[in-house]
Amino acid sequence: MTYCIAIKTNTHLIFASDSRTNAGPDHVSTYSKIFSWGIPGKRQFVLLSAGNLATTQDVVMQINRDIREEEETNLHTVKYLSxxxxxxxxxxLMMQNKHNNAQMTSGFNAESTFILGGQIGLDPPEIxxxxxxxxHITCPAMTPFLQIGEIKYGKPLLDRVIVEDTLEEDAIRAAMVSMDSTMRSNVTVGPPIEIISYDVGTLTPGQYRIFRNSDAYLRLLRKRWGEALLEAFGTLPELPVLSESQKASLSSSPALQKLPVKSAPVISDPDIAQ
Incomplete structure (x- = not known):
């Protein structure tokens, strides 16, 4: 599986991805899922990928080929990010069809999903x-981020933290905690974590970071976040004590009265009975 995040703030575009593609009991594979292209001073693009690895690799190779061979439509010639x-x-679609036609196998899935972000000239950045x-879709102003892959575990944090004026460092840390939360709950998502941070308006390649599982900062971030969660949980207010009327109302609830009453199991084995 995969987990990728793109965050759009007033000053930066933040892209983050895990690198795990296979997490079987005796085989773990890692491949980069983050790619970038651009012409300094004119345009910059970052692509995140999730889904069939063969399709993803073919898409990236075709993008590179179209740029190299100066095809009429490529990332160096398109006018708008859309x-x-x-x-x-x-x-x-072309690569999915190629693999589907080649496989002709029941259950084979060549689908891939992408997040593309960047900036062209003086136009505003987009993801x-x-x-x-x-x-394709873009992100709404009230939810300035997009996710693909195993999104459910890391989304609650992003919903609470990410807004349009979130600072670059905070956005990166939020992306890393969101990624770590997903890795903790799903073994198919794993390190290294790759991050690109693009400064809006610069039209220069974004700053690239990679955090492996043994990285000291990643381990410290994971430790501090876990401790903070436990501390926050410990400060939650205690449940209110039920009043006598509430207890009476609960005991007379029709739903409880309809619950079947199970008798104790009969033990027939004399050894167990002793």
Whole structure:
């Protein structure tokens, strides 16, 4: 499985991904799921991927090939970021169809989902989620982030922390905690964690960071977050004591009265009975 995050603030675009593609009992594989292209001073793009690895690799290779061979439509020629998202969607569909036609196997799934973000010229920065069907959406102003892959474990933190004026360092830390929460709950998501932070308006490649499982900062972040959660849990208010009327009302509840009464099991084995 995979977990990828893109965060859009007033000053930065933050992209984060795990690197695990296989987490069987005796085999763990890691591949980068974050890719970047650009022309300094003119445009910058970052792509996050989730789904079928063969499809993802073919999409990235086709994007590189189109740039190298100066095809009419490529990431160096599109006018708008939405055009770039359309282009990635078309390439993804083409590669999915290629693998589906080659496999012809029941249950085989060549689908991949992408997040594409960046900036072209003086246009505002954007992030887009590109679905396996080729269409795409962008993030709403009230929820300035997008996720793909195993999104459910890390989303609550992002919902509470990320807003448009979140500082770069806070956005990166939030992405890392969201990623660590997901890794703790799902073994198919794992390190290294890769992060690119792009400064809005600079049109230069973003700052790249990688955090392996043995990284001292990642281990400290994980430890402090776990301790903070336990401390916060310990400060939660105690449950209110039920009044006598509430107890009476509960005992006379029709729902409880309908519960079946189970008799104790009959033990027939004399050895156990002793």
């Amino acid at each position: 055009d770039a998202a359309d282009y990635v969607g078309r390439v993804s 887009f989620m590109v679905y396996p069907q080729g269409n």
